[in-house]
Amino acid sequence: MIANAPGLSTGQRDFFDREGYLVVDDVFDPARDFKLLTEELGNILNRIARRLLEAGDIEHYDSEESFGQRVLQVLRAPGAFPAQEFDISLPQRRSIDVDTPIYLGNGAFSILTHPILLDLVESIVGPEITSSPIQHIRVKTPLSLARNDNQWNGIPDENTLTTSAHQDIGVQSADADASEVLTVWMPLTDISAEMGCLGVWPRHHRGGILNHCPGNEGLAITPQALDENDFLPLPMRAGSVLLMTRYTPHRALPNLSDRVRWSMDLRYQPTGQINGRADFPDFVARSASNPESALADHNAWRDLWFDARARLAGQPIPSFNRWSADVPWCA
């Protein structure tokens, strides 16, 4: 166990150890700290909307509206919403091409490497911090707007999927089981239960890895392993941060609202440990012993992912999955 460091108070650290999760309110000022991210994601959206307007797939688009409102306008186009355009990871369940969309703007990098966030992370991970490539920006659209023609250029409509109950240790490759990976989940807008907030099973992180089964909504812990009565939904304000151990069972509620729910999830681990997605790049985010080794250049981060994409293009889909549906507990 690592001693307390700047970031979390002793009480917060004790809560995290006991409960397996911790919500830290108002870590970020969304108006200031998410400004660049929101602008960059908005620019991607505007580009998509321009194409749709030109093609006659949407009739109206107001670029002055909020990000969420603009997503709803784009959603009127036939086909699925192109969620991959906004993600900070390459896809896992689809093949990768030289031009597979991935968002790698400085807005995301500045959050990944934000000193206040790294202070929190350091309290748990220690002073040698690697940013894991298990990271996403998820734009989840209202379930009521999901359509049957859920394809966008052949890509399944993942933005309407509800994340099933899982442990994050279960969604990485088994060679990283000993890695002390911390999950950091943050809403980029206020997220209520109706909008599909995340929730956890508190105090369920001490029993090791649970059995998972592959399914349409990703990997899911077998239902008999968790009692729904123990599930704790965690509505959160934008700017707040949820920390979870790799063993903490959690899931998202469905987005039953008429609003867009968007969030960012990141992982950090002690430097030198296996990252669980070997084909994707990690980087040193902070180092007390060798500060120069920390990646400060956003372009270098972007290039790590571009290199990975070029290397993986046309190759078989990388697999980080240890679970098979062909076992008795998945029947």
Ligand SMILES: O=C(O)CCC(=O)C(=O)O
């Ligand atoms: O945001 C979501 O819906 C899922 C996030 C999640 O499960 C995770 O970060 O591990």
